[in-house]
Amino acid sequence: MxxxxxxxxxxxxxxxxxxxxxxxxxxxxxxxxxxxxxxxxxxxxxxxxxxxxxxxxxxxxxxxxxxxxxxxxxxxxxxxxxxxxxxxxxxxxxxxxxxxxxxxxxxxxxxxxxxxxxxxxxxxxxxxxxxxxxxxxxxxxxxxxxxxxxxxxxxxxxxxPRAPSLGPGGDWEAPGLWPDPWRRPDDWRPPVDAGVLLVGSGLTAVDLVIELRDRGHRGPIHLVSRRGCLPQPHRVAEARPRPGLQPVAHLGAALHPRSALAAVRAWVRDAEAEGLDWRDVMASLRAGTPRLWQRLSLRDRRQFLRHLQPWWDSHRHRMAPALWQRLEADRAAGRLTAWTGRLAGVQPVPGEPGQWQVTLQPRDGRPAQTLSVAAVVNCTGPxxxxxxxxxxxxxxxxxxxxxxxxxxxxxxxxxxxxxxxxxxxxxxxxxxxxxxxxxxxxxxxxxxxxxxxxxxxxxxxxxxxxxxxxxxxxxxxxxxxx
Ligand SMILES: Cc1cc2nc3c(=O)[nH]c(=O)nc-3n(C[C@H](O)[C@H](O)[C@H](O)COP(=O)(O)OP(=O)(O)OC[C@H]3O[C@@H](n4cnc5c(N)ncnc54)[C@H](O)[C@@H]3O)c2cc1C
Incomplete structure (x- = not known):
């Protein structure tokens, strides 16, 4: 043709x-x-x-x-x-x-x-x-x-997505390890009572938790991310930001991630004192975010990514209230755990085919934690x-x-x-x-x-x-x- x-x-x-x-x-x-x-x-x-x-x-x-x-x-x-x-x-x-x-x-x-x-x-x-x-x-x-x-x-x-390191000897090509969550077979189901580790705790990880539970997965699900922040929920009744809230206009020419964070926190306090919500402040930032981003120096953007991004992402990229309720119920039942730290190693469990021993290094210097899981999925996002x-x-x-x-x-x-x-x-x-x-x-x-x-x-x-x-x-x- x-x-x-x-x-x-x-x-x-x-x-x-x-x-x-x-x-x-x-x-x-x-x-x-x-x-x-x-x-x-x-x-x-x-x-x-x-x-x-x-x-x-x-x-x-x-x-x-x-x-x-x-x-x-x-x-x-x-x-x-x-x-x-x-x-x-x-x-x-x-x-x-x-x-x-x-x-x-x-x-x-x-x-x-x-x-x-x-x-x-x-x-x-x-x-x-x-x-x-x-x-x-x-x-x-x-x-x-x-x-x-x-x-x-x-x-x-x-x-x-970029697959994070699995530590010495780790290989994402091994069965049960999924470097790209969108390249799993449609009928993917880990053993129903087995543990699963999701690397990342943003909306991609939320998708995986929900999908696993919908498919009847009963085993524990672990999330690991550098700050352990899960996406916040939207309000049940979603509202427009309060008229007149104009943080972008007020952030001024001397924009710096730390001063901007202090200003946003102050607006949140003011909003809450008026019976409003931090989501109003986030929503009123949205249209002006590109202008703010473009005003940051390369160094400041780097700092933002290193120190603030996990909080930005979890407050800005929120999940539907119904999903939040499902995750909270899972957490309350001890079936879902969000770890703060990084994945330090993934090794096969000797004598137990299909089982992986994963080592998580907590961020706060506490001793490493080991878990036994049947699957590890990279949920760090595109x-x-x-x-x-x-x-x-x-x-x-x-x-x-x-x-x-x-x-x-x-x-x-x-x-x-x-x-x-x-x-x-x-x-x-x-x-x-x-x-x-x-x-x-x-x-x-x-x-x-x-x-x-x-x-x-x-x-x-x-x-x-x-x-x-x-x-x-x-x-x-x-x-x-x-
Ligand atoms: C899991 C997930 C959930 C999301 N949920 C929401 C949401 O709820 N609300 C929201 O507003 N945003 C959401 N987003 C944000 C999302 O990025 C955008 O909404 C939007 O879908 C992006 O569309 P896109 O067309 O740019 O990219 P994609 O959706 O990735 O589409 C790109 C397309 O290009 C095709 N392609 C690639 N290379 C070639 C080629 N060489 N030749 C021809 N075709 C090619 C791909 O096959 C694909 O079909 C979500 C993103 C993800 C990843």
Whole structure:
């Protein structure tokens, strides 16, 4: 099958970011334009987050705030009502419903675009290689088909997690040890009464605890992380932040992680004195977080990551109240333990195949603790470390110098139009990026409320450049004819 065209736009990736950007473009592109969408998944919109098969994996934002389009925040909640699915705008519904919603929006957007005369090419597999052509880009899919495009938008999502060290002799390849929680077989079940160790205590670990319990796992589950912080719960009745609470404006020019922390704590005290909640303060920080992050020096960002990140993550990336209650019940029953420290060793238990003796080194200098478990799962979350990327497309773009990482390995660098910066810090013409690796520059960039804005901005930049290029071509044609 022939695909692409000299003036085509190609979108690579069909998770939330790819779908949201494609929907924006399908609305705006003129009749006759070609849009190619390349994805590795059968259903657009699933991605890592919403492709889960577990109904108890809930969205961590109330449904009333999760429309794909920034100008229609309530779109998802309305769709749920139209579909007759239970739950209101303040509820935390199953994550897989987001994939259903995005799939439905995709089908509608596609039908409308085709009716308008847009050529939308779908059903293309993943992109294997991308190279500059004489004009535009040469694209090669994973099945070897070559296509052309004038502009390419990368929405390739998360990088696999970095597996922490297992100590001397430890090997993540051994059976029962899972370096990437999203690469377990669907029917994975450790022996039902066995211990399980999850490395990390954030939302990925919460997913695993919930999934294990849903599958009838009865054995003890241990979490280990450097601070032992679990995500805090959302309020049962989620509320908007208090109007007038404007921490970002008050943090002032002399921003430093320690002074900012003191200021945030003071606001929390004030809020609580007024019968409000620390979540109001966190929520009112959200929109301004990228500006705060960009004002921090590299040294201060490093300090923030070293000392404050576990607290930031556990207060900012909260879990649905229903999940919190399940975890609390498990903790109260002594079936779930959160350890503060690090994993120091994993060794097979002699004479007990399938059993591992894990050594945890507590943070406070207390003696090491050993546990016997049947499985260890790395739940430290997706990585943003471009230099480790093994994926052929990203590795090749990195090696061609077309993508560059930030100094802290949180993601990749782009300009204000979402064009990646090359190894010399120059924006790459006709290439765009939307997705969680924007964290490098924005810190707050990985969830739907932020990504839908980035998708809208990237689509606008791409269309503006396209219009400019067309105007230039027309002017050249007129000159040539004169
Ligand atoms: C487990 C988890 C739960 C989350 N829950 C929430 C939540 O409840 N609420 C919220 O707001 N945010 C949540 N997030 C944040 C999440 O990052 C975003 O909401 C969003 O899903 C990111 O979408 P994405 O399209 O950028 O990345 P992804 O979802 O990772 O999608 C990227 C897609 O690109 C494809 N791809 C990769 N390489 C290629 C290639 N070479 N060619 C073609 N296709 C390619 C991948 O197969 C994948 O389908 C969650 C994240 C995770 C990891």
């Amino acid at each position: 022939q695909w692409g065209a000299e003036d085509a736009i190609a979108i690579v990736g069909t998770g939330f970011s790819g779908v949201a950007t494609a929907l924006q473009l399908m609305r705006e592109l003129p009749a006759g334009a070609t849009l190619c969408v390349l994805g590795q998944e059968a259903q657009p919109g699933r991605g890592l987050a919403y492709g889960t098969g577990c109904d108890s994996h809930l969205l961590n934002v109330p449904s009333g705030r999760l429309g794909w389009d920034p100008v229609d925040e309530g779109g998802f909640a309305r769709w749920l009502v139209a579909e007759g699915r239970p739950g209101g705008a303040a509820d935390f519904v199953p994550r897989r419903w987001m994939a259903d919603y995005l799939g439905a929006m995709w089908a509608q957007g596609l039908a409308a675009a085709r009716t308008r005369g847009l050529r939308v090419q779908t059903g293309l597999p993943g992109l294997h290689a991308l190279q500059r052509a004489h004009q535009g880009w040469r694209l090669e899919t994973t099945d070897g088909r070559v296509g052309r495009a004038a502009q390419v938008l990368l929405a390739t999502g998360h990088l696999p 990585s943003g470390r471009l230099r480790d990327a093994q994926d052929p497309l990203l590795a090749s773009l990195r090696d061609q110098g077309l993508l560059s990482a930030d100094a802290l390995d949180l993601g990749l660098l782009v300009d204000a139009e979402h064009r990646p910066l090359d190894c010399c810090g120059v924006a790459v013409e006709d290439l765009y990026y939307v997705g969680p690796m924007l964290k490098a520059q924005h810190w707050e960039a990985i969830a739907i409320p932020e990504l839908r804005l980035h998708a809208q901005q990237a689509a606008r930049s791409l269309l503006a450049r396209r219009a400019e290029a067309q105007a230039e071509r027309q002017a050249e044609a007129l000159d040539a004819a004169a």
